[in-house]
Amino acid sequence: MSINRVPISAGLLLLVFLFQEAFVNRINFFLGGFALYLAFAIAWILREERSSAVLIGFLAGLIADLSPTLEAPFGLWTFTMTGLAFLIVTYVRGSLDSNLSPLTLSIVTTIFSTIALILFVIFGAILGQDLPSLSVLARELIGNALWSFVLAPLYIPIAIRTHKLSLSARER
Amino acid sequence: MATRGTNRARLLLVSLLVTSLLLITLDLRGVSVVSSIRGFTQSALAPFQSFGSTLISPVGRFFSDLFNLNNTRERIDELEKENQELKAQVIFNEDIEGELKQLKGVLDLAGKARFKTVSARVISKGGTATISESIVIDQGSNAGIRRDMTVIAASGLVGVVKSTTGNASVVMLMSDPAFRVGVRVAGSQFMGVLSGEGQNLFSLQMLSAATDISVGDVLLSRGSSGDVPFVPGVPVGKVVFVENATGQLTKQARVEPFVDLNSIGVVSVVLDSRGNNPGDALVPAAPRPAPTVTVFVTPSPNE
Numbered sequence: 001m002s003i004n005r006v007p008i009s010a011g012l013l014l015l016v017f018l019f020q021e022a023f024v025n026r027i028n029f030f031l032g033g034f035a036l037y038l039a040f041a042i043a044w045i046l047r048e049e050r051s052s053a054v055l056i057g058f059l060a061g062l063i064a065d066l067s068p069t070l071e072a073p074f075g076l077w078t079f080t081m082t083g084l085a086f087l088i089v090t091y092v093r094g095s096l097d098s099n100l101s102p103l104t105l106s107i108v109t110t111i112f113s114t115i116a117l118i119l120f121v122i123f124g125a126i127l128g129q130d131l132p133s134l135s136v137l138a139r140e141l142i143g144n145a146l147w148s149f150v151l152a153p154l155y156i157p158i159a160i161r162t163h164k165l166s167l168s169a170r171e172r
Numbered sequence: 173m174a175t176r177g178t179n180r181a182r183l184l185l186v187s188l189l190v191t192s193l194l195l196i197t198l199d200l201r202g203v204s205v206v207s208s209i210r211g212f213t214q215s216a217l218a219p220f221q222s223f224g225s226t227l228i229s230p231v232g233r234f235f236s237d238l239f240n241l242n243n244t245r246e247r248i249d250e251l252e253k254e255n256q257e258l259k260a261q262v263i264f265n266e267d268i269e270g271e272l273k274q275l276k277g278v279l280d281l282a283g284k285a286r287f288k289t290v291s292a293r294v295i296s297k298g299g300t301a302t303i304s305e306s307i308v309i310d311q312g313s314n315a316g317i318r319r320d321m322t323v324i325a326a327s328g329l330v331g332v333v334k335s336t337t338g339n340a341s342v343v344m345l346m347s348d349p350a351f352r353v354g355v356r357v358a359g360s361q362f363m364g365v366l367s368g369e370g371q372n373l374f375s376l377q378m379l380s381a382a383t384d385i386s387v388g389d390v391l392l393s394r395g396s397s398g399d400v401p402f403v404p405g406v407p408v409g410k411v412v413f414v415e416n417a418t419g420q421l422t423k424q425a426r427v428e429p430f431v432d433l434n435s436i437g438v439v440s441v442v443l444d445s446r447g448n449n450p451g452d453a454l455v456p457a458a459p460r461p462a463p464t465v466t467v468f469v470t471p472s473p474n475e
Contacts, residue, residue: 075206
C-alpha cells in the first residue's frame with residue numbers, strides 16, 4: 001500500500017462515516033439498525049492485501065471511535081477493527097476466490113460486520129462497559145446483519161468502485 | 173518474500189494494536205485531549221446532522237412504516253374509532269351543558285317566584301300524526317305532578333300538563349291551537365287572553381277596548397283560581413304587533429313567546445305557588461343598550 005493511499009482511504013471512510021452519522025442514523029429501521037460504515041469498511045478491507053488491510057482496519061476503527069454517541073472508550077473500535085482486519089486477510093481472504101464476486105463479498109461482509117459488533121461488545125464488557133439486555137443485543141445484531149445483506153447491492157458496488165479508484169495504476 | 177510480508181504485517185498489527193490499547197488507556201485515565209476529540213467531532217458533525225435530519229425526516233420512518241403497514245392501518249382504524257367516540261362525547265357534553273343552563277335558568281325563575289317545582293327533562297315531542305303541539309317529560313304523578321299544572325322554562329311559560337302517568341307527563345305547549353291562557357300587561361292591570369296558533373306567534377285579545385297596549389309590552393300569566401291551570405306572574409311573551417282596526421270591540425295583538433318552544437330540554441312543573449304572587453318580579457330584564465361613544469370634532473379656523 002502506497003503512502004499516498006492513506007489520506008485518500010481515510011477521506012473516503014470519513015465521508016461514509018459522515019453519511020452514516022448524518023443520514024443513516026436518522027432512518028428508523030423496523031428491526032435494529034444498519035451500520036453502513038462498518039459494512040463499507042469491511043468490504044473495503046476484504047479487497048485489500050494483508051498489510052494495507054491492517055492499516056485500513058486501524059484507520060476505519062479510529063474514525064468509528066470519533067462517533068459522539070459512542071460511550072465506549074476511545075480506541076476500542078480501533079483495537080477491534082485492527083485485529084479483525086488481520087484475521088480477515090490472514091484466515092478468510094486466502095480461502096476465498098481471488099476475484100471476489102459481489103454476492104460472496106456481500107455474504108462475507110454481512111458475517112464479519114456481525115462478528116465485529118460481537119467482538120466490540122465483548123471487549124467493551126471486559127473493559128467494564130454496561131451491556132444491553134440479550135434481547136436488545138440480539139435484535140441489533142440480527143437487524144444489522146439483515147440490512148447489511150439486503151442493502152448490499154447499494155453499497156458494495158460503491159465500495160468496489162471507490163476501492164479501485166484509490167489504487168495506483170500499478171496496484172490495479 | 174511471503175514470510176517477509178507476513179512478518180511486516182504482524183509487526184504492523186502489533187504496533188497498531190499497541191497504539192489502540194494506548195488510546196484506550198489514555199481515554200480511561202481521562203486524558204483531556206482524547207476525551208475532547210468526540211466533542212470536536214460532534215461540533216463538526218452538527219450542521220450535517222441538522223441537514224440530514226431535515227432531509228430524512230419525511231422518509232425516516234419509511235422502512236418501519238413499510239414493514240408495519242398492517243399495524244399502521246390498525247392504528248389508524250383505532251384512532252378513527254376513538255375520534256368518533258370523542259366527537260360523540262363532545263356533542264353529548266354540549267347537550268348536557270345546554271340542559272344544565274336551562275335547568276339553572278328555570279330554577280332561578282322558580283326560586284325568584286318562590287314556587288315549589290319539580291324539574292323534568294323533555295324526552296319526546298308530539299309528532300305530526302298527533303296534530304298537537306305537545307311534549308313528553310320524564311316526571312309524572314310519582315313526582316307529584318297532576319293534570320293542569322303550570323309548566324315553565326328558564327324564560328317563562330311553556331304550557332300546561334295535559335295528562336300524567338307514574339313516570340311521565342304530557343304537556344300541552346303554548347303553541348297548541350287549543351291553548352288559552354289569561355294574561356295581564358306587566359306594569360298595569362290590563363287583561364287579555366292569549367291563544368296558541370300552532371306557530372311561534374300568538375294571538376292576544378284584550379278584554380277591554382280601552383286598553384292601552386303597545387309593541388314591547390310584556391305579558392305575564394294572570395293566574396287561575398287555586399293556581400290551576402296557571403300560577404300568576406309567569407312571563408309569557410312580548411307584544412310585537414298591535415292591530416288597530418276600527419270597528420273592533422277589543423284590541424288585538426300578536427305576541428312572541430319568551431320561551432323558544434322548539435329547543436326546550438328541561439322544564440319545571442309548578443307543584444305549588446305557596447300562595448305567592450310574584451307580581452312583576454319575573455319580568456325579564458330589558459337588554460341594556462351598548463354605550464355609544466360620541467366624538468366631537470371642532471375644525472380649526474385654518475382649514
